[in-house]
Amino acid sequence: xxxxxxxxxxxxxVSLLGCQxxxxxxxxxxxxxxxxxxxxxxxxxxxxxIFGSYPIFFEGCRLYLSxxxxxxxxxxxxxxxxxxxxxxxxxxASATPAILFKNVPEGDYTSVxxxxxxxxxxxxKRPSNFPAGSPLSIEIDYWAGWKSYIxxxxxxxxxPDNNGTKNLSFSYHCGSDAVYKIFEFNVPIKVKAGQFxxxxxxFDMKEFLxxxxxxxxxxxxxxxxxxxxxxxxxxxxxxxxxxxxxTITQ
Amino acid sequence: MKHFLQKNAIILVSxxxxxxxxxxxxxxxxxxxxxxxxxQIPYNPQSYTIPKxxxxxxxxIPADNPNTVDGVQLGRRLFYDPILSADSTMSxxxxxxxxxxxxxNKKVSTGIDGIAGKRNSMSLLNIAYVTDGFFWDGRAPxxxxxxxxxxxxxxxxxxxxxxxxxxxxxxxxxPSLFRKAFGIKDxxxxxxxxxxxxxxxxxxxxxxxxxxxxDRFVEGDVDAFDDEEIDGKLMFFDEGxxxxxxxxxxxxxHGGVTLTGGKFFNNGLDSVGNLxxxxxxxxxxxxxxxxxxxxxxxTTVRNIALTAPYMHDGRFETLEEVIEQYHDNGFGVANEGxxxxxxxxPVGNGTYTGLTExxxxxxxxxxxxxxxxxxxxxxxxxxxx
Numbered sequence: 001x002x003x004x005x006x007x008x009x010x011x012x013x014v015s016l017l018g019c020q021x022x023x024x025x026x027x028x029x030x031x032x033x034x035x036x037x038x039x040x041x042x043x044x045x046x047x048x049x050i051f052g053s054y055p056i057f058f059e060g061c062r063l064y065l066s067x068x069x070x071x072x073x074x075x076x077x078x079x080x081x082x083x084x085x086x087x088x089x090x091x092x093a094s095a096t097p098a099i100l101f102k103n104v105p106e107g108d109y110t111s112v113x114x115x116x117x118x119x120x121x122x123x124x125k126r127p128s129n130f131p132a133g134s135p136l137s138i139e140i141d142y143w144a145g146w147k148s149y150i151x152x153x154x155x156x157x158x159x160p161d162n163n164g165t166k167n168l169s170f171s172y173h174c175g176s177d178a179v180y181k182i183f184e185f186n187v188p189i190k191v192k193a194g195q196f197x198x199x200x201x202x203f204d205m206k207e208f209l210x211x212x213x214x215x216x217x218x219x220x221x222x223x224x225x226x227x228x229x230x231x232x233x234x235x236x237x238x239x240x241x242x243x244x245x246x247t248i249t250q
Numbered sequence: 251m252k253h254f255l256q257k258n259a260i261i262l263v264s265x266x267x268x269x270x271x272x273x274x275x276x277x278x279x280x281x282x283x284x285x286x287x288x289x290q291i292p293y294n295p296q297s298y299t300i301p302k303x304x305x306x307x308x309x310x311i312p313a314d315n316p317n318t319v320d321g322v323q324l325g326r327r328l329f330y331d332p333i334l335s336a337d338s339t340m341s342x343x344x345x346x347x348x349x350x351x352x353x354x355n356k357k358v359s360t361g362i363d364g365i366a367g368k369r370n371s372m373s374l375l376n377i378a379y380v381t382d383g384f385f386w387d388g389r390a391p392x393x394x395x396x397x398x399x400x401x402x403x404x405x406x407x408x409x410x411x412x413x414x415x416x417x418x419x420x421x422x423x424x425p426s427l428f429r430k431a432f433g434i435k436d437x438x439x440x441x442x443x444x445x446x447x448x449x450x451x452x453x454x455x456x457x458x459x460x461x462x463x464x465d466r467f468v469e470g471d472v473d474a475f476d477d478e479e480i481d482g483k484l485m486f487f488d489e490g491x492x493x494x495x496x497x498x499x500x501x502x503x504h505g506g507v508t509l510t511g512g513k514f515f516n517n518g519l520d521s522v523g524n525l526x527x528x529x530x531x532x533x534x535x536x537x538x539x540x541x542x543x544x545x546x547x548x549t550t551v552r553n554i555a556l557t558a559p560y561m562h563d564g565r566f567e568t569l570e571e572v573i574e575q576y577h578d579n580g581f582g583v584a585n586e587g588x589x590x591x592x593x594x595x596p597v598g599n600g601t602y603t604g605l606t607e608x609x610x611x612x613x614x615x616x617x618x619x620x621x622x623x624x625x626x627x628x629x630x631x632x633x634x635x
């Protein structure tokens with residue numbers, strides 16, 4: 001009986017420690033500065049960049065992120081379930097949204113996990129299911145044909161002939177559950193009030209349009225995600241590039 | 251000579267003085283403000299739940315201007331009342347008539363002085379969902395800000411808000427309506443901002459009924475559409491690949507359940523040598539961004555069959571002309587929308603087949619399924635006078 005009591009006491013203590021909720025830890029506000037870039041330079045709408053051997057510009061660059069997590073050996077903290085980033089808003093050449101996350105548990109995290117797109121549980125719904133102002137109430141980035149949000153948008157024009165006219169329009173609209181992808185980045189992130197309260201995440205569109213072997217995505221052959229079966233193929237191929245196209249720093 | 255000039259100067263100054271006094275005499279004077287003259291009128295604001303189809307998104311309502319029953323009624327009255335114009339001949343509704351889905355079906359609108367504006371009257375259907383700015387160029391950030399502008403526009407109602415507010419204060423009915431809508435204590439508290447808030451509240455109730463053929467089909471009534479309409483829908487929303495139908499690319503700019511994109515595009519209307527040659531610089535006048543020259547807001551296509559003529563300058567009389575224009579893929583101007591030259595099946599190297607005559611016809615037929623006669627006949631949005 002005595003042994004049982006000791007066992008129960010130890011078990012309870014271990015359980016209590018093990019179950020220490022992230023909410024019990026000291027926490028602080030934490031800001032992530034998001035940015036879209038091209039070759040490391042902040043991406044601007046309608047500005048000429050060089051893609052391989054020819055000029056290119058972007059008209060639209062938007063992205064949904066799901067379940068942004070800070071991870072270490074003790075815990076995983078979801079600091080955001082869904083975010084919508086519009087890097088090319090209607091009223092400016094570019095935007096670098098800084099998003100404040102409240103009550104982030106302090107700690108030394110070893111990695112960051114990000115879902116690119118809208119996670120399936122949320123993607124099963126549609127804009128009318130969400131309150132006005134929610135990132136998921138935005139209608140222009142929902143496609144009823146897919147029954148899916150458009151996870152990422154990259155629109156623009158290119159001049160592959162180098163004849164002075166950008167007559168190739170490209171539009172990569174990636175979406176549907178089959179395209180949703182989670183990447184984990186092994187980056188140390190410290191969260192501590194007054195000391196470590198920000199981090200930067202940049203998404204590079206040149207890397208997004210670069211294949212894993214270093215070759216450039218064949219924009220001429222595949223200028224768009226179309227509505228046939230190749231849509232998922234093109235969208236999956238491009239979404240696979242987010243891991244390389246993402247840089248997280250603190 | 252000197253004496254002659256002095257004499258004429260005196261006559262001129264006297265004339266101006268008399269003219270000024272006459273103008274002032276004609277201008278409605280603020281009644282002597284009596285503090286609390288409206289307090290005996292009950293102020294019991296009741297929230298107005300805007301009717302909307304269940305499959306429509308929640309309507310964005312600003313925290314500082316929630317819809318109330320009395321606010322909407324006041325706004326409706328102001329919207330239809332020519333008291334807003336300098337000569338009391340025109341109101342908001344003169345250019346936004348219910349039967350035209352709140353357009354005037356004219357190429358461009360004409361104001362009280364008979365001067366034609368340069369842009370077509372926009373439909374106000376589902377205007378509450380617009381978030382990126384009102385007017386064709388998006389220059390008004392809110393519906394409240396938008397409602398202020400036409401009153402003082404010299405080619406629209408050509409009035410000044412000082413005069414309007416004075417008339418409203420002196421009016422036998424309006425002070426009590428403002429009291430009921432906003433709880434003001436006396437008529438001196440009537441302002442242009444409150445008037446604009448009321449008008450915005452009314453405009454926010456201009457929501458589709460959800461009973462168009464399109465809505466019935468989407469909500470499960472498969473018999474609502476014939477085959478041609480189905481083909482048109484599949485092409486409009488780029489859903490037709492498995493039925494061997496091409497993409498018409500329409501929904502990229504007219505997307506979502508409200509078909510109200512709200513974003514700004516150069517949709518390939520004009521061939522210009524450079525962006526400065528656009529006759530109307532559109533969105534550029536607001537943002538100053540070079541590539542916004544010649545861009546305009548994409549309107550809702552719900553009730554599009556009722557809102558002819560089309561485009562910001564009303565240049566097209568028919569939907570057939572509109573489809574043909576898009577089908578021509580624009581002119582290769584640098585800032586034309588990317589989807590303009592992706593219409594049809596892809597055939598490689600960034601080129602597309604375009605649409606057949608049947609496919610264009612099916613698209614037009616589909617656009618007609620968006621007609622919502624229940625909305626335009628809704629008694630709650632008609633002229634109350």
